[in-house]
Amino acid sequence: QVQLQESGPGLVEPSQTLSLTCSVSGGSINSGGFYWSWTRQHPGKGLEWIGYVFSGGGTYYNPSFKSRVTISMDTSENRFSLILNSVTAADTALYYCARGRASRGVRFDYWGQGTLVTVSS
Amino acid sequence: QSVLTQPPSVSGAPGQKVTISCTGSSSNIGAGYDVNWYQQLPGTAPKLLIYDNDNRPSGVPDRFSGSKSGASASLAITGLQAEDEADYYCQSYDSSLSGPEVFGGGTKLTVL
Numbered sequence: 483q484v485q486l487q488e489s490g491p492g493l494v495e496p497s498q499t500l501s502l503t504c505s506v507s508g509g510s511i512n513s514g515g516f517y518w519s520w521t522r523q524h525p526g527k528g529l530e531w532i533g534y535v536f537s538g539g540g541t542y543y544n545p546s547f548k549s550r551v552t553i554s555m556d557t558s559e560n561r562f563s564l565i566l567n568s569v570t571a572a573d574t575a576l577y578y579c580a581r582g583r584a585s586r587g588v589r590f591d592y593w594g595q596g597t598l599v600t601v602s603s
Numbered sequence: 604q605s606v607l608t609q610p611p612s613v614s615g616a617p618g619q620k621v622t623i624s625c626t627g628s629s630s631n632i633g634a635g636y637d638v639n640w641y642q643q644l645p646g647t648a649p650k651l652l653i654y655d656n657d658n659r660p661s662g663v664p665d666r667f668s669g670s671k672s673g674a675s676a677s678l679a680i681t682g683l684q685a686e687d688e689a690d691y692y693c694q695s696y697d698s699s700l701s702g703p704e705v706f707g708g709g710t711k712l713t714v715l
Contacts, residue, residue, distance in 0.1 A: 519704075521706075528690075529649065529692050582704075585637075585655055587639065588704060589655070590694070593648040596648050
């Protein structure tokens with residue numbers, strides 16, 4: 483059973499960098515052709531896809547974030563990360579990591595429990 | 604404003620059937636891309652409910668079904684139960700500047 487767990491600071495100051503890690507257990511992130519993904523949810527709002535890194539190589543981002551976001555894999559630690567630069571209060575949200583599985587499209591079949599990040603001084 | 608449009612809310616009595624729509628465009632569902640559905644119970648992470656338009660992952664009751672026609676998709680829930688009260692989201696691929704992956708705005712299902 484694949485499990486994902488987000489970790490990182492719960493509080494980030496405006497203009498600083500948000501950095502989160504998603505640790506994966508129950509399978510290697512380097513195999514199987516999966517898309518390791520980040521999605522966020524503003525309080526009381528809907529889901530917003532941020533981007534993903536493909537285990538076979540390549541990253542894909544929501545154009546809304548493209549200039550500020552980097553998603554990368556650390557295969558030695560079996561985890562992947564999200565870096566979001568120049569954060570503002572609008573980046574306060576619950577951040578989820580998930581595994582994307584491709585068939586005819588990409589579906590997110592395993593999710594972490596989410597981690598709340600507040601941007602405030 | 605999501606490129607996939609869902610009704611903000613739907614409701615139904617226990618035992619009834621409800622349907623949640625997800626309307627897209629020629630850059631996503633209308634282009635033939637498949638639709639996935641997620642259920643988010645209060646205070647929990649989303650859970651995959653339907654994938655590739657009409658497939659249920661193992662463990663999802665057959666009360667839940669999905670369909671797609673043209674640029675729209677639908678999630679149907681029959682035999683409504685109290686524990687179905689949740690937020691539901693559709694998701695698909697989008698070939699425009701909104702993508703590649705996009706979620707609908709979500710629909711709150713209330714079981715009366």
